Amino acid sequence: MSASKRDDLVQNALKAFNRGGYHAIGMDKLAAETGVSKTAIYKHFRTKEDLIVATLRLRDEQFRNWMVRRVEALASEPKGQLLAAFDALAEWFREPGFQSCMFIKASSEYQDRAHPIHATAAEHKRLLFQYLSKLADEAGVEDAEALAHQLLILTEGAIVLAHLHDPETAAANARAAAETLIEQALI
Amino acid sequence: MSASKRDDLVQNALKAFNRGGYHAIGMDKLAAETGVSKTAIYKHFRTKEDLIVATLRLRDEQFRNWMVRRVEALASEPKGQLLAAFDALAEWFREPGFQSCMFIKASSEYQDRAHPIHATAAEHKRLLFQYLSKLADEAGVEDAEALAHQLLILTEGAIVLAHLHDPETAAANARAAAETLIEQALI
DNA sequence: CACAACATTTACCGATCGGTCAATCTTGAA
DNA sequence: TTCAAGATTGACCGATCGGTAAATGTTGTG
Numbered sequence: 001m002s003a004s005k006r007d008d009l010v011q012n013a014l015k016a017f018n019r020g021g022y023h024a025i026g027m028d029k030l031a032a033e034t035g036v037s038k039t040a041i042y043k044h045f046r047t048k049e050d051l052i053v054a055t056l057r058l059r060d061e062q063f064r065n066w067m068v069r070r071v072e073a074l075a076s077e078p079k080g081q082l083l084a085a086f087d088a089l090a091e092w093f094r095e096p097g098f099q100s101c102m103f104i105k106a107s108s109e110y111q112d113r114a115h116p117i118h119a120t121a122a123e124h125k126r127l128l129f130q131y132l133s134k135l136a137d138e139a140g141v142e143d144a145e146a147l148a149h150q151l152l153i154l155t156e157g158a159i160v161l162a163h164l165h166d167p168e169t170a171a172a173n174a175r176a177a178a179e180t181l182i183e184q185a186l187i
Numbered sequence: 188m189s190a191s192k193r194d195d196l197v198q199n200a201l202k203a204f205n206r207g208g209y210h211a212i213g214m215d216k217l218a219a220e221t222g223v224s225k226t227a228i229y230k231h232f233r234t235k236e237d238l239i240v241a242t243l244r245l246r247d248e249q250f251r252n253w254m255v256r257r258v259e260a261l262a263s264e265p266k267g268q269l270l271a272a273f274d275a276l277a278e279w280f281r282e283p284g285f286q287s288c289m290f291i292k293a294s295s296e297y298q299d300r301a302h303p304i305h306a307t308a309a310e311h312k313r314l315l316f317q318y319l320s321k322l323a324d325e326a327g328v329e330d331a332e333a334l335a336h337q338l339l340i341l342t343e344g345a346i347v348l349a350h351l352h353d354p355e356t357a358a359a360n361a362r363a364a365a366e367t368l369i370e371q372a373l374i
Numbered sequence: 375c376a377c378a379a380c381a382t383t384t385a386c387c388g389a390t391c392g393g394t395c396a397a398t399c400t401t402g403a404a
Numbered sequence: 405t406t407c408a409a410g411a412t413t414g415a416c417c418g419a420t421c422g423g424t425a426a427a428t429g430t431t432g433t434g
Binding site: 021023024099100103104105107108109111118121122125126146149150152153154155156157158159160161163164165169170173174176177180181184 | 208210211286287290291292294295296298305308309312313333336337339340341342343344345346347348350351352356357360361363364367368371
Binding site for chain 4: 225
């Protein structure tokens with residue numbers, strides 16, 4: 001299997017897991033939806049869980065790249081970029097077929113902290129924290145990590161409520177809260 | 188089966204689902220862990236999903252009762268009670284075997300908004316919102332619903348990060364953010 | 375004690391689970 | 405053109421999935 005076919009497989013697996021959940025999508029269904037036979041899949045991934053970790057790593061890369069690009073397109077100053085992260089969030093929520101966050105769902109299905117899938121999800125959120133922390137620091141916030149923690153909490157809460165209740169309400173309220181917290185952190 | 192035995196069943200099912208997840212715990216394992224045979228379970232619940240909904244309803248009642256009691260024990264004034272909700276959250280996170288929130292996990296495994304399990308989870312969060320909204324109103328906040336939305340976002344985000352990263356850090360930062368938002372809403 | 379009514383169990387259903395294997399197909403170098 | 409190497413396949417593995425049926429216990433009432 002070529003590298004690009006393998007990427008296709010992971011990309012399609014990502015879509016399937018996103019739509020159906022991790023336990024709910026079996027390997028037979030996965031083979032059918034990706035167009036790659038089970039045996040071919042198992043040539044490249046030792047277990048289903050290895051494949052899930054690979055999809056999470058791909059999603060981590062895609063999502064953080066997208067987020068950074070959107071933030072930089074929406075604002076040029078670090079302070080404005082902190083707030084722009086929440087505008088990007090709103091854009092994400094509006095995407096057709098938005099189904100909450102792969103990593104939150106992964107940690108829900110694989111609860112044990114020691115599990116590689118859970119750990120991969122935790123790592124993704126840690127990288128998001130670092131990004132927010134960098135922006136806060138550049139914006140001149142004294143305790144940049146404290147603000148980054150607070151903004152990350154808003155982000156995760158907004159995702160959960162966008163999925164459970166209403167995307168627009170969640171995005172708007174998270175943005176408003178972020179604005180207040182950023183302003184206070186800069187006094 | 189007596190009413191109390193049925194309650195025992197649901198209570199034990201709640202523990203099992205909480206520990207293992209919904210898809211991951213099969214009916215055979217559930218029968219073994221609750222001490223009630225599958226046939227006996229199916230005498231009272233038409234499907235596994237009906238049983239899950241029953242466990243969520245029980246958890247909703249238990250959790251909200253507990254939260255209200257803790258909040259009232261920790262503070263007597265509405266404004267203080269808004270903040271006390273986050274102290275209660277910290278207490279919950281510290282409980283041994285804390286495994287995130289049953290409702291977030293349920294909505295992760297049953298993503299379709301039309302699904303009864305997802306709807307039950309959404310309803311629980313709506314009731315929490317109403318509670319926060321009432322407290323905010325009593326505290327004299329002008330736009331009580333806006334503040335309640337923001338505090339609910341903090342709550343959900345703190346739960347997610349308590350599970351993925353660190354309970355103490357998540358609780359402390361959510362509390363600090365809540366304090367800022369409450370103060371600003373009262374100006 | 376007799377017995378009907380109900381609760382509970384064991385054994386089983388077809389379907390699907392994650393994963394494997396022998397056989398077939400494709401392909402590129404000699 | 406041949407043929408070995410690697411990719412791919414469908415068929416299959418035992419285990420478990422959600423759910424059911426027939427048989428066995430249990431219990432309150434006459």
